[in-house]
Amino acid sequence: MNKAIYVPVEEQNEEDRKWMAEALAMAQEALDNEEVPVGCVFVRDGQAIARARNRTNEWRNATLHAELEAIDHLLPFNPPPLSAITLYVTVEPCVMCASALRQVGIGRVVYGCGNDRFGGCGSVLDVSTSDMLDTHAPFEAVGGFYREEAIMMLRRFYMSENQNAPNPKKKASRVLKTEIAPMPSSATASSATTPASSRSTSVAPGDKLLPLPMPIGGTLVSTPRGMTPAPGGQQ
Ligand SMILES: [Zn+2]
Numbered sequence: 001m002n003k004a005i006y007v008p009v010e011e012q013n014e015e016d017r018k019w020m021a022e023a024l025a026m027a028q029e030a031l032d033n034e035e036v037p038v039g040c041v042f043v044r045d046g047q048a049i050a051r052a053r054n055r056t057n058e059w060r061n062a063t064l065h066a067e068l069e070a071i072d073h074l075l076p077f078n079p080p081p082l083s084a085i086t087l088y089v090t091v092e093p094c095v096m097c098a099s100a101l102r103q104v105g106i107g108r109v110v111y112g113c114g115n116d117r118f119g120g121c122g123s124v125l126d127v128s129t130s131d132m133l134d135t136h137a138p139f140e141a142v143g144g145f146y147r148e149e150a151i152m153m154l155r156r157f158y159m160s161e162n163q164n165a166p167n168p169k170k171k172a173s174r175v176l177k178t179e180i181a182p183m184p185s186s187a188t189a190s191s192a193t194t195p196a197s198s199r200s201t202s203v204a205p206g207d208k209l210l211p212l213p214m215p216i217g218g219t220l221v222s223t224p225r226g227m228t229p230a231p232g233g234q235q
Contacts, residue, residue: 003129004092004114004122006144006183016110019043019088020145024112026053027090027153033058034160037153040066040089042074049085050074067097071104081105081137090150092143095120098127102136109141112150114184148180 019041026039030053042050052070056062067089074082082104087093090112093101098120101109109121109128120127121141129138159176 002123003126005142007142016145023088023090024146024149026051030054031153031157037157038066038091042070042085042087044085065097067093068100083107091115092119092121092123094118095125095127102139106139110145111143112145113147114143144183151180
């Protein structure tokens with residue numbers, strides 16, 4: 001059951017949208033480098049302390065997802081819990097990353113589009129808030145921020161041929177689908193960790209907009225605190 005929580009566009013605040021735009025810029029950099037376009041920014045006190053984007057193909061390590069690598073950079077300077085930090089990521093964190101985020105005590109997660117196949121913030125499993133995980137506090141996770149842009153980036157990636165994949169698939173004949181279904185409908189907020197006034201619970205069967213043929217997330221490299229990446233810079 002899809003328990004992902006989406007904030008209607010009209011209820012999104014400018015601060016969140018501003019940071020998501022920066023996460024999207026990181027995702028675009030990934031796309032430009034033929035990586036699954038997922039980008040993220042970790043923010044504390046109104047400042048970016050880490051930025052990351054997918055580098056799955058570059059490192060050929062499916063476990064080094066963006067969020068995890070950014071956490072590796074953050075922890076030496078920010079001992080858990082990271083309750084004062086908000087993660088902005090263009091795609092809902094997967095189950096693995098959601099678990100890690102909960103274990104380090106992330107304060108809040110804001111994402112773009114849902115992840116119907118691997119989402120750990122409600123789309124597949126509610127690792128973010130499940131009572132079954134009682135060793136670490138739940139965290140707030142809300143989606144829908146620049147959702148269409150995040151979806152279109154993913155579609156553009158999967159439209160193209162992934163030259164770095166173990167078994168590249170020819171997809172040149174596909175037509176880029178531009179129609180995007182509306183955000184899962186708003187309903188009564190039910191998250192115990194979030195104020196009811198600013199968000200809604202998705203009760204729709206699911207955000208079926210992401211025909212993802214492979215896990216989302218991938219390897220990302222983050223930038224240590226206080227640093228901003230060089231324009232177009234890569235390692
Ligand atoms: Zn992940």
